[in-house]
Amino acid sequence: MTTTDESAQTPTAVVRALFAAFTARDMNTVRSLMAPEIVWQQAPGMPHGGRWVGFDQIAENVFGRFKNDWEEWRAVPDEFISERNTVVVLGRYVGTPKATGKHVDAGFAHVYRVEAGKIVRFDQHTDTRVLADAVGA
Numbered sequence: 001m002t003t004t005d006e007s008a009q010t011p012t013a014v015v016r017a018l019f020a021a022f023t024a025r026d027m028n029t030v031r032s033l034m035a036p037e038i039v040w041q042q043a044p045g046m047p048h049g050g051r052w053v054g055f056d057q058i059a060e061n062v063f064g065r066f067k068n069d070w071e072e073w074r075a076v077p078d079e080f081i082s083e084r085n086t087v088v089v090l091g092r093y094v095g096t097p098k099a100t101g102k103h104v105d106a107g108f109a110h111v112y113r114v115e116a117g118k119i120v121r122f123d124q125h126t127d128t129r130v131l132a133d134a135v136g137a
Contacts, residue, residue: 014087014118040121075092076094088109
């Protein structure tokens with residue numbers, strides 16, 4: 001982020017910065033945008049689904065697994081909808097798992113809660129069947 005006062009950022013600006021950091025593969029910025037005790041709820045039927053608390057658990061159980069299991073993986077946002085400290089992002093997952101080579105294109109809705117310039121909660125909603133089929137689960 002370019003400002004010295006992250007708490008002055010709107011919730012939408014914080015979430016946009018998160019997507020930009022993911023695109024740039026800048027995990028230091030990703031970490032800086034998350035509260036220390038962030039709760040990350042990956043859809044239960046999703047490959048690597050579950051509930052993770054704190055950046056280290058998320059990095060190990062979500063980001064690291066995607067890096068190891070996918071040739072390509074992108075979350076492409078189409079729309080940001082904001083109400084108070086909640087931001088909903090509508091978009092598409094695009095990727096190719098190493099195990100099957102099947103191309104994936106699945107819609108998603110992400111719900112982020114932002115407090116004092118930090119993301120404190122993430123909830124994922126997507127068609128987990130499309131993703132599970134692609135990885136051969």
